[in-house]
Structures are given as structure tokens and as C-alpha cells.
Amino acid sequence: MAKKIALYGILTSLALIFGYIESLFSLSFIxxxxxxxxxxxxxxxxxCYGDFRGAMLVNITRxxxxxxxFSSPFSLVFSLTAxxxxxxxxxxxxxxxxxxxxxxxxxxxxxxxxxxxxxASLLFGRAVWYYLPFLLVSxxxxxxxxxxxxxxxxxxxxxxxKI
Numbered sequence: 001m002a003k004k005i006a007l008y009g010i011l012t013s014l015a016l017i018f019g020y021i022e023s024l025f026s027l028s029f030i031x032x033x034x035x036x037x038x039x040x041x042x043x044x045x046x047x048c049y050g051d052f053r054g055a056m057l058v059n060i061t062r063x064x065x066x067x068x069x070f071s072s073p074f075s076l077v078f079s080l081t082a083x084x085x086x087x088x089x090x091x092x093x094x095x096x097x098x099x100x101x102x103x104x105x106x107x108x109x110x111x112x113x114x115x116x117x118x119x120a121s122l123l124f125g126r127a128v129w130y131y132l133p134f135l136l137v138s139x140x141x142x143x144x145x146x147x148x149x150x151x152x153x154x155x156x157x158x159x160x161x162k163i
Contacts, residue, residue: 008058015042015062016069023070034138037109037146039066043087044105044150049158052091059083082115101154105147109139 019039039062046055063083067076086108093104113135120128 004054008054008061011042011046011054012058012061012065015039015058016065018042019062019066020070034135035142037112037142040083040086040105040108040112041146041150041153044090044101044108044146045154045157047087047090047094047104048101048150048154050094052087055091056084056087059087078116078119081119082112085115086112100147101151102144102147105150106140106143109143109146110136113139 016039018041022035022038025036040059042062043055043059046052046058060080060083063076063079067073067079071079089111090104090108093099093107094101114132117128117132117135
């Protein structure tokens with residue numbers, strides 16, 4: 001149990017670092033709040049190992065710490081709801097034969113964006129749905145890139161680590 005907690009701590013730190021790095025490179029010219037999703041790759045790799053609980057714990061902890069360190073409680077509402085639901089959807093899709101890591105990564109990115117748009121529309125009105133096409137295209141691209149990278153990393157480390 002102690003090994004698992006230590007591993008989750010290391011992976012949470014890694015996800016936090018990835019989140020900070022991606023905050024340095026703004027993609028807001030596409031639509032407000034668009035990010036590559038590097039931090040999500042950690043949860044994605046845990047899902048590749050079949051560790052849904054670990055993916056959820058690491059993702060929630062990373063989101064809470066990121067809001068505390070780098071943003072505001074207001075952004076926590078967007079990130080936490082979207083982060084939790086996207087991990088749930090990725091977990092459901094990862095159990096379906098024929099859906100690749102890239103497939104459930106893209107789906108997770110799309111769900112993340114849809115949930116954030118839903119929260120934004122509740123707070124700011126329906127006009128935010130104007131961003132939907134841009135966010136879905138960014139989900140396809142970023143989810144695909146993160147899915148490919150996570151798949152490569154998973155294949156490289158799967159024999160060296162036990163979760």
C-alpha cells in the first residue's frame with residue numbers, strides 16, 4: 001500500500017508539472033481555455049494499466065492542487081467536473097474491445113470540453129456554445145496527440161513498472 005501511495009504522489013507531481021508547463025504555452029487563440037492536455041496523459045497511462053481508481057485519485061488531486069497553486073477556485077468548478085467525467089468516460093471506453101488508447105483519449109478530451117462548455121453556459125449563458133466547433137477540433141487534435149504519446153510511453157514502461 002505504501003508503494004502505491006508513493007507512486008500516486010510521484011505521478012500527481014508529474015501531472016502537476018505537466019500542467020504548469022502547458023500553462024506556459026497558451027492556445028487561447030483557438031478558444032478560451034484550450035490546452036494540449038499533457039497533465040491528462042498521466043491519468044491516461046494509469047487507465048492503460050487498468051487502474052481507474054489511481055487515475056481518478058491522481059487526476060482529482062492534480063486538479064485541486066493546480067487550482068490552489070496556479071489559478072482560482074472559480075476555475076476549479078470547470079476543471080473538476082470536466083476532469084472527473086472525462087476520466088469516467090475514458091474508463092468506460094477503455095473496456096471496449098477495439099477502442100484504442102488514442103480513441104478513448106480523444107473521447108476524454110471531447111467530453112472534457114463539452115462539460116466545461118456546459119458549466120460555462122450555466123454561468124454565462126448560451127453564447128459560449130459558439131466555441132463548440134473549435135473545441136471539438138482541438139479535442140480531436142490534442143486528444144490524438146496525447147493518446148499517441150501515452151500509448152508510446154505505456155509500451156515503453158509497461159514491463160518496468162507494476163501498479
